[in-house]
Amino acid sequence: MLRAGRFDRQVLVDRPDKIGRLAILRVHLKAIKLADNVPVEDIAALTPGFTGADLANLVNEAALLATRRKANKVGFEDFTQAIERIVAGLEKRNRLLGKHEREIVAHHEMGHALVAMALPGVDPVQKVSIIPRGIAALGYTIQRPLDDRFLLDRAELMNRMAVLLGGRAAEQIIFDDVSTGAADDLAKATVIARNMVVRFGMDPNLGLVVYETDASPFLGTPGTGDWHPRQYGEETAAAIDQAIRGLLDAALRRASAVLAANQMLLKEAAADLLAKETLSAAEIAKIAALLRPIDANERSVAVPLVRQG
Numbered sequence: 001m002l003r004a005g006r007f008d009r010q011v012l013v014d015r016p017d018k019i020g021r022l023a024i025l026r027v028h029l030k031a032i033k034l035a036d037n038v039p040v041e042d043i044a045a046l047t048p049g050f051t052g053a054d055l056a057n058l059v060n061e062a063a064l065l066a067t068r069r070k071a072n073k074v075g076f077e078d079f080t081q082a083i084e085r086i087v088a089g090l091e092k093r094n095r096l097l098g099k100h101e102r103e104i105v106a107h108h109e110m111g112h113a114l115v116a117m118a119l120p121g122v123d124p125v126q127k128v129s130i131i132p133r134g135i136a137a138l139g140y141t142i143q144r145p146l147d148d149r150f151l152l153d154r155a156e157l158m159n160r161m162a163v164l165l166g167g168r169a170a171e172q173i174i175f176d177d178v179s180t181g182a183a184d185d186l187a188k189a190t191v192i193a194r195n196m197v198v199r200f201g202m203d204p205n206l207g208l209v210v211y212e213t214d215a216s217p218f219l220g221t222p223g224t225g226d227w228h229p230r231q232y233g234e235e236t237a238a239a240i241d242q243a244i245r246g247l248l249d250a251a252l253r254r255a256s257a258v259l260a261a262n263q264m265l266l267k268e269a270a271a272d273l274l275a276k277e278t279l280s281a282a283e284i285a286k287i288a289a290l291l292r293p294i295d296a297n298e299r300s301v302a303v304p305l306v307r308q309g
Contacts, residue, residue, distance in 0.1 A: 028059040035073040088133040106270040111170025112141040129278040161251035164189040169255040193247040
């Protein structure tokens with residue numbers, strides 16, 4: 001409730017940025033025995049979106065992992081494993097996959113990783129694994145953000161969608177078929193594409209118009225989640241759907257171009273992942289050094305930023 005002269009002070013308690021996370025971590029790290037040369041700055045960089053309570057939980061989880069392996073001090077690997085437990089869930093090694101399923105998951109995850117390594121401005125890949133985690137994750141690719149980002153340009157958003165669709169592109173190239181494994185990737189990519197069209201004015205045909213805004217938590221019909229009234233007609237709705245599909249198709253073509261140019265490397269890296277189950281940052285860096293660069297035409301987005309005359 002706000003009223004001028006009565007209730008007019010708004011205090012925002014936001015999630016901490018990288019500097020804030022670093023300060024919070026240093027407070028909680030005083031309670032544990034930390035191994036020498038643990039890069040606390042890297043831990044802060046790996047935890048975007050974590051609250052103070054999340055960071056306290058992270059330190060506790062890392063200490064428990066160190067205790068289970070009978071270590072005297074908590075190392076950096078304990079923190080990376082704790083982040084994986086918090087973000088992706090517990091390992092489910094008893095969830096046995098068939099040989100063909102493991103091959104699909106391995107190529108799917110390496111598809112994400114190779115596209116991320118090939119495109120400019122994308123967060124570097126920290127780890128790739130095909131060990132099932134949580135309820136539904138059969139594999140995962142962890143990227144390490146370099147900085148907290150508050151603005152993203154159109155090219156960066158297109159690259160993020162390409163990375164998300166890298167798994168689906170890898171399945172199409174290697175198996176000439178697709179699986180249900182890309183469901184979450186498709187949902188996330190669709191959200192990015194939709195926001196580009198209806199909120200960020202990034203489609204030249206629809207113009208610099210905001211068609212949807214963030215729904216107020218006090219509005220909407222109970223039980224409908226993100227429902228809000230539509231303020232445009234059927235013709236515009238059809239144009240929005242077409243623009244979203246165009247962006248997703250362009251992102252898939254970009255991911256496919258990267259993987260088609262590196263198809264042999266994709267197969268070799270997936271075979272290595274199948275054998276080891278997890279690839280570290282150092283092992284991923286060796287794979288990145290073998291990537292064949294794609295030319296300007298392959299890297300370009302098929303949807304123009306401005307209307308061509």
